[in-house]
Amino acid sequence: MLKSITLHKPKKAVVTIIDRIEELERKNNELSLQLEQANKEMEAFAYSVSHDLRSPLRGIDGWSQALSEDFEDSLEEKAKIYLSRIRYETMRMHELIEALLKLSRLSRRVLERERIDISSMAEFVVERLREHNPQRRVIVVIEPGLTVFADRFLMDIALSNLIGNAWKFTEKKELAQIEIGSTFYDNERVFYIRDNGAGFNLAYAKKLFGAFQRMHKPNEYPGIGIGLAMVQRIILRHGGNVWVETEVDKGATFYWVIRSNV
Amino acid sequence: MNKKKILLVEDNPSDIELTTRALEKSKISNSLVVKEDGAEALKYLFEECGKADYDDYPALILLDLKLPVVDGMEVLKQVKADDRTKRIPVVVLTTSSEEDDIDNSYDLGANAYIRKPVDNDRFIVAINYLGLFWLLVNEPSYRY
Numbered sequence: 001m002l003k004s005i006t007l008h009k010p011k012k013a014v015v016t017i018i019d020r021i022e023e024l025e026r027k028n029n030e031l032s033l034q035l036e037q038a039n040k041e042m043e044a045f046a047y048s049v050s051h052d053l054r055s056p057l058r059g060i061d062g063w064s065q066a067l068s069e070d071f072e073d074s075l076e077e078k079a080k081i082y083l084s085r086i087r088y089e090t091m092r093m094h095e096l097i098e099a100l101l102k103l104s105r106l107s108r109r110v111l112e113r114e115r116i117d118i119s120s121m122a123e124f125v126v127e128r129l130r131e132h133n134p135q136r137r138v139i140v141v142i143e144p145g146l147t148v149f150a151d152r153f154l155m156d157i158a159l160s161n162l163i164g165n166a167w168k169f170t171e172k173k174e175l176a177q178i179e180i181g182s183t184f185y186d187n188e189r190v191f192y193i194r195d196n197g198a199g200f201n202l203a204y205a206k207k208l209f210g211a212f213q214r215m216h217k218p219n220e221y222p223g224i225g226i227g228l229a230m231v232q233r234i235i236l237r238h239g240g241n242v243w244v245e246t247e248v249d250k251g252a253t254f255y256w257v258i259r260s261n262v
Numbered sequence: 263m264n265k266k267k268i269l270l271v272e273d274n275p276s277d278i279e280l281t282t283r284a285l286e287k288s289k290i291s292n293s294l295v296v297k298e299d300g301a302e303a304l305k306y307l308f309e310e311c312g313k314a315d316y317d318d319y320p321a322l323i324l325l326d327l328k329l330p331v332v333d334g335m336e337v338l339k340q341v342k343a344d345d346r347t348k349r350i351p352v353v354v355l356t357t358s359s360e361e362d363d364i365d366n367s368y369d370l371g372a373n374a375y376i377r378k379p380v381d382n383d384r385f386i387v388a389i390n391y392l393g394l395f396w397l398l399v400n401e402p403s404y405r406y
Binding site: 047051054055057058059061062063064065066090091094101 | 274276277280283357358359360378379380381382383385
């Protein structure tokens with residue numbers, strides 16, 4: 001009797017554990033599938049919404065424009081100003097929708113990873129910024145030879161936004177400085193971009209990487225708050241992380257890590 | 263200027279009026295035929311045009327993609343597959359910027375693809391350009 005118990009009990013326990021593991025695995029797979037499906041549906045929804053909303057917006061701007069042009073002589077000055085407000089707000093909504101569309105495109109893109117020299121990619125981005133703003137004097141230091149295994153198209157968007165932000169938020173500095181480099185953190189290669197610009201209060205930055213979140217007034221620094229949302233989505237899609245260290249008036253440093261084995 | 267008609271295939275009444283207005287603002291005086299779904303457009307082109315006592319073929323087709331009954335892509339396909347209509351310039355005029363829509367349109371033989379801008383000033387400029395180009399600058403085929 002005793003013999004049979006010592007023989008059977010552990011066996012049963014092992015079987016139960018294996019069953020349990022298999023069950024958990026099955027559940028896990030099921031959940032991942034559901035999540036993937038839900039994400040796909042959300043992206044498709046964002047996409048169709050951004051298309052379908054465009055049409056009525058065209059109508060609003062179209063008829064406001066027609067009204068102010070065709071009735072120019074009979075409209076009072078104030079009425080004309082109101083009409084231009086309507087058109088301005090319409091364009092703002094249009095920008096937001098376009099941004100939504102861009103975000104959904106990022107998420108739908110199939111990653112094509114390759115070895116990318118992000119130092120020279122960053123150089124190009126800075127060159128473009130200098131061409132567009134020849135009056136700005138910005139010291140940019142880029143560590144040479146930084147590479148990642150990532151999607152070139154998406155990395156270009158991420159870098160353009162990070163550098164573009166640093167460029168924008170150092171606008172009011174006498175001596176603007178931007179530094180792009182790498183460091184090690186928990187045995188992992190971490191990239192960073194540091195600026196000596198406006199910075200912001202981290203306490204209010206809970207949703208910093210959410211779409212349409214802004215840390216500054218529109219008349220201080222323009223923008224609709226889509227850049228960092230795109231950056232985060234791109235980094236997350238590469239199995240990485242992005243975070244920030246900042247203080248008001250003391251600039252900001254954005255760190256990101258990209259994992260190639262995803 | 264070429265005095266033939268322009269065929270506009272568009273289902274949204276507001277868009278029809280805004281396009282009509284933009285053509286007027288651009289001093290394009292060709293008369294406009296509007297068909298509000300794909301089936302109507304095909305019926306017009308294949309049953310009403312080219313007959314002695316009926317309409318001549320249009321000089322230009324402005325085609326929206328999202329249409330009821332028969333969609334724009336199907337209209338484009340049939341227009342470009344038929345000897346009677348294949349040389350008529352077709353300009354796709356749509357709100358979509360989906361890569362598939364652009365590529366499929368070109369693959370089916372679209373002559374131009376324009377995404378209607380939300381800013382109406384820019385829409386009028388676009389209509390002005392396309393009218394000028396397709397009705398004045400471009401040399402059309404005389405055999406359709």
